[in-house]
Amino acid sequence: MTTTSRAVRHGVFLLLTVAALLTVAGCASRPEPPPVVVSASTWRQVDRDIAAASLAATGQARGYAQDAMERWMDLVYQRTDSHYIPWFSSFWTRKWLGMKVTWYRLSADDQHDDTVERLARYLQEEYDEQVLEPVARELSPDDIMEKATRLYVLQLDQRLDGIPQRLGVPLDQFERHLMEIPAIESVPPAEGASLYQVLSADPLEKLPAYAGLMTRLREAPGGAGAWATHAGLSSITRQTSQQLTSEMTASGAASVVSSLVGRVAGSVLSLGFTGISAMLQENERPDREARLRKSLNEAFDEEWLELMRNPDTGVMAGVFHLAGQVEGRLGRTAVHPIRFEPEPRVVPVPWD
Template sequence: MCSLALRCCRPRSWLFSLGLAVLVLLLPGCASRVAEPVAQAPVSPAVWRQVDGELLNASRSATQQAEVYAQGSMEHWRTRIYQQTDEHFIPWFSGYWTQEWLALKVGWYSLNDRGDDAQASRRLAGYLQEQYQQRVLAPVALEIDADGITGEAMEFYVQLLRQQVQLSTARHQLPVPQLDQHLARIIAIDLGPQAGQRASLQQLLQVEPVARLPAYAPLLQQIHAGPATDQGEAAPGVSQVAQVTSEKLQAQFASRGVVGAVAAAVGRVAGALISVGVAGVRALVQNNEREDLQAQTRRDLGVAFDQAWLKQLHDPEHGVMAGVYYLARQIEAQLQASQPLVEQGPGWSP
């Protein structure tokens, strides 16, 4: 009975094994067909125009928001400059021994001016510039750097554009490869023929932070090479303070004959020279004159600094917003070209 049952089961077992083998052979073919990528239909020109229009509006909005950011940062920087000037530079400048030392310097400069009356003021301005950098600009730069605001504003602008691209991608269901190709045609930085001087909008949005982009450094170099940040120029107001101080000290020298005393000391040891200078100018700054000197210095520095501050804030080529303005001009000019004429407004200008 058992042998009969086994004979009956063998054909079924053989058929089952055969079917299983056939199924195993068919599975790789089915898997390969499932893995084949589905070709995506190209995005229509009408959709790309909509995307470009959205980016165009986003760039204009991002520029305005970057201006608000830059102005707030610059106002904070100016406040700290004023505080540092009041706390560290003006007390030092108006101090008794500082004025004694400045008087000696002006006397020495006057002996070597070779007929150039302005030379003493220029040399004094150079000395005061070093002191202002050391006592005011350098400490404030550790907290907030005016040059750094340029890069921060650019990064903020690019972040806002990046958010808009993400919204447009989701709204229009844009395939990533086609979107990358579209953005790669828009040149965001064009400073020269070399690869390190050029960057597409796709590269600008892809690299984080934007400072890692090879073309970023040349752009900043071009901005910082302008007159608004001339490294050879004295800090705002220092030249005016130096001129007023030099004229005042020279007049006092003339009335007291200190120049003649310093001249007589030429060739002697430094200690004797300093003694002559200090003895001749000991009465230059009295306690009842110090408040007036501080007030005058504060006015001279404040007026000139405010003018330089406004220039640095609003100069479209070399100010703190120059990087954003450059990117906006480049990008918007190309985006606007793809829009219907009825939708094109007046050209962008900072």
């Protein structure tokens, strides 16, 4: 190869190298593509879809809560029939209640109202122990409230999953948008939480704002966590106490025992039982049981409706809090139902 040829080839190589370097430099300095600009109309559609998803998730949670509450009521009715009513109407329980009325009257200086209240508390304690507490170990309105809230979050998360792709919104922008939507109200000292925080929490119970919300709802006066002491239930024990007190006072039991104060306790009990035995005939038992069953069922029917309907203290209180925050921020009046493709999987009772 001649010197001229080598020089030519060397020159060509240098030119190619310089061209390559220039190309690389050009690529390195090329500006990144501008971010996708989402129009205001698209963001309005995003908000409508989020609100519609919240409405649909609320419906799923309400369906679960109603089914679970019906199951809870069945358990309460069954245990009332199998435990409390037979206990209450038995011969020996009525004798014991008669003696309690007598001693309540004596210790209350014969004050009728105080006697009624004390006997009502005793009957309520027995009902809690024999019926409500055993049922609560299997299912309670408090459990149902928490599970309905978690189901709402699960269903909402599934329904929001396809919105960015469907509307052409970059995922990072969609997530930032969710950060601006409140889901749990701030109640000092606890902080609130955004919709993004609620949907991203794993597990949900570890999110301080959510844990604080559940605690507030469980401990609220008249809330799902306090269902065993609601006025609708305690009124039945008070009515029953009033009836028993009137019956046993009329029977003369109080005067019998009062005349025997200071004697041997065993004799007092024996004569006291004898004093009220006339009203404890076994043939009256079916009527007593029927009256008590009717009163308890009516009270629990009212309680069931209150727990289902009350937006602040019922079993849907957690759902209504989250949905109210989300939909309130987005403007519920602008919401129109939308069809989700594919339809999110429904899990009616995912934690039983």
